[in-house]
Amino acid sequence: MxxxxxxxxxxxxxDLGPALSNARELGRLIAENGWVxxxxxxxxxxxxxxxxxxxxxxxxxxxxxxxNRDAKISDAVDVAIxxxxxxxxxxxxxxxxxxxxxxGVEGAGTASEVSLAIKNGKHVVxxxxxxxxxxxxTRIGGGRVxxxxxxxxxxxITEGLISR
Numbered sequence: 001m002x003x004x005x006x007x008x009x010x011x012x013x014x015d016l017g018p019a020l021s022n023a024r025e026l027g028r029l030i031a032e033n034g035w036v037x038x039x040x041x042x043x044x045x046x047x048x049x050x051x052x053x054x055x056x057x058x059x060x061x062x063x064x065x066x067x068n069r070d071a072k073i074s075d076a077v078d079v080a081i082x083x084x085x086x087x088x089x090x091x092x093x094x095x096x097x098x099x100x101x102x103x104g105v106e107g108a109g110t111a112s113e114v115s116l117a118i119k120n121g122k123h124v125v126x127x128x129x130x131x132x133x134x135x136x137x138t139r140i141g142g143g144r145v146x147x148x149x150x151x152x153x154x155x156x157i158t159e160g161l162i163s164r
Contacts, residue, residue, distance in 0.1 A: 004061070005035045005162050008097035010090075010113045011046025012106050019104040020049040022127050025151045026101060027053025031060035033159070038063045038096055040089070041080055043072040046103045051076035065089045065096075091116050099158050101125045105133040118144055123161045127154045 007030045011019050027050035030037050037054040040047040041064015054060040055076045064077035067089050073080045083089045087109070094100050094117040102124060105111050111133070117124045118141050126134055126147045137145045146161075148154035 005033075005098045006038050006063075006096055007035050007158065008038045008093050008100040008117075009046060009050035009103060010039070010093065010100060011050075011103035011110055013040070013042060013045040013047065013109070014106075015045060016104060016106060018128055019046055019106070022151050022154075023047075023049040023103045024053035026103065026127070026154060027051060027062075028056045029151070029155050030054060031057035031062075033155075034059070035162075036061045036063060038065065038093055039077075040064065040093065041066045041071070041073055041077045043074040048074045048076065050103075063096075065093050087112070091120075094122055095120055097122060099123050099125065099161050101127060101154055101158065102129065103127050105129050105137070114145075115140075118142070125154045125157050125161075127151065 023046040031054040051062045051074045054062050063079045066082050067086050068084050069082045090113045100117040123144050134147050146157045
């Protein structure tokens with residue numbers, strides 16, 4: 001049996017409108033492609049929305065990498081992994097993923113995940129990211145950062161990266 005592809009969705013733990021709807025739709029499309037969704041697993045923000053979106057599809061599998069055992073886990077996470085490593089869990093998320101999709105880069109947490117992904121040679125798709133962040137990460141990404149204006153464009157890019 002061939003290993004299933006793992007796609008990370010990262011973003012704010014806060015409730016930010018467009019990022020949440022993008023994450024929910026991406027989660028659903030990832031699961032419909034038969035891929036595994038990995039996220040921060042908490043019951044908040046982009047993590048929660050992505051997992052909920054994935055659970056709309058039949059036979060979805062969602063993995064949450066939690067910062068500690070006290071973190072509130074999203075009900076839409078199938079496998080919760082308690083790391084007790086705080087923010088260091090971000091490295092686990094990006095190392096596990098075949099492709100990392102960032103739904104916005106509003107804060108230092110998401111920016112650190114994008115940076116870790118680049119440093120570890122992972123491809124990153126930036127969805128609905130501001131021009132300043134897009135320019136910065138594209139410049140330092142060495143061809144591994146792929147801006148997308150829409151969810152469907154992000155999925156097309158991800159499919160292309162996986163089929164390489």
